[in-house]
Amino acid sequence: MTHSTETREAARPGPPRRRPPARAGLAETVRFMATHTLPVFVRGVASPRFGVVALYSRLNQPAWSDATLRSMRARHGGAPVLVRGLSGEMLVLFDEEDVARFFAEPMDVLAMDARDKLDSLSVFEPTGVICSHGRLREDRREVNDRALAAGQDVHPSCAEYQRIVTQECRPLTTATVLGLSGLRTALARISRRTVLGDRAADDAELAGWLTTLRDRANWMGRSRPGAGRVLYARAEERIARYAADAPEHTLAARALAAPCPEGTDPLGQTHHWLLAVEVCAPVVLRTLLLLAAHPAEQDEVRAEIAADTPGLPRLRACVRESLRLYPIVPDLVRVTRAATQWRGMRHPAGTTVHVPIGFHQRDPERVPGGHLFAPGRWLVPGADLDPRMAPFGQGPGRCPGDRLGLLLSSLVCAEVLRGNRLTGARPALDTGRPLPGILDTAAIRLRLGRS
Secondary structure, three states: OOOOOOHHHOOOOOOOOOOOEEEOOOHHHHHHHHHHHHHHHOOOOOOOOOHHHHHHHHHHHHHHHHHHHHHHHHHHHOOOOEEEEOOEEEEEOHHHHHHHHHHHHHOEEOOOOHHHHHHHOOOOOOOOOOOOOOOHHHHHHHHHHHHHOOOOOOOOOOHHHHHHHHHHHHHHOOOOOHHHHHHHHHHHHHHHHHHHHHHHHHOHHHHHHHHHHHHHHOOOOOHHHHHHHHHHHHHHHHHHHHHHHHOOOOOHHHOOOOOOOOOOOOOHHHHHHHHHHHHHHHHHHHHHHHHHHHHHHHHHHHHHHOOOOOOOOOHHHHHHHHHHOOOOOOOOOEEEEEEEEEOOOEEEEOOOOEEEEEHHHHOOOOOOOOOOHHHHHHOOOOOOHHHOOOOOOOHHHOOOOOOOOHHHHHHHHHHHHOOEEEEEEEOOOOOOOOOOOOOHHHOOEEEEEEO
């Protein structure tokens, strides 16, 4: 009688053979690289290259990526898949429970590791919270959280920030057409005033230094690290001068408000705060475009603004929904600090774990109306903890400035809509069809009508 290989293996004494982890084949890897990883790299890591974004918009590039990820999930039954990436193997997560675990793992198990960052990125965050470890990381995170009022929907300096936003948005609200250029100018000034104070409002030189650092990081290794460190040192010195007498409502003053353990560097995250507030400009513009395309939702939001509703919950939900549809960071990456098991498969320390959160947040199989603008979903209790929709991340690795970003974005949107109605927009969005996977943000134009 002839036995199959499986029968002979089952009859052999000893422990059962360990099943290998799911691994992408050559064709699948090439497709993943060509349609997902490489396009993200070309578009820009630290900030988008708007010319590339415009091309992707015309080609509907996200649809290629989504098709690849759906195919991988189906082929491997939703199991984590090892894929050869640009910098080695990565474990791509597809199942909702695995993504929830990704967010829940403590930072000493699953975190971004400075040793795995390329030089051009590491010079951009020489003393950052993300790259620190152990007690030092905890000390820096405490300073960061104190300055940003992490987890608080209303920042203690909200009244001052409202005043700044009102002043800086005046040129926007008196115009008839709104585009990215005007919003970027306004947000850059809001950024410097909220982080460093009014004396820094007109410091275009500092802004230029930080933009250069960001653009060098965008090329992931094509810059000269030494030159980046010199530029960073200049920016750090300028920031320290402003921070020395910054008003108490600024983030710099809040970071310096309490004694810190030696080596903490309370101003070490200031350059990130400055650039992070500027990133709100495209978020605001996309949110307003979506409201222009959904008049009923715009009416709800304008009524909330007119009533001075505390916290502007409907408008904040619209900003969150905009970020779900068009996340600032569409892919989340962490590195394991110890050996871990995923779906019973053991992976060594140093494994890169990848969550294509942009794909998950729009996945119509898991998120009802995934390609539609439905801000009401964020008003449901617990929505902020849903691992399927996490534009700011969740758990220990959640962005500590998410509430402040939502606050400032909402305040700017409110200023634009206070006394104004969005009467026309380009590009025109067909709300009866799935929304495009990417928007050419630089080409957005909004027409304001007085009301």
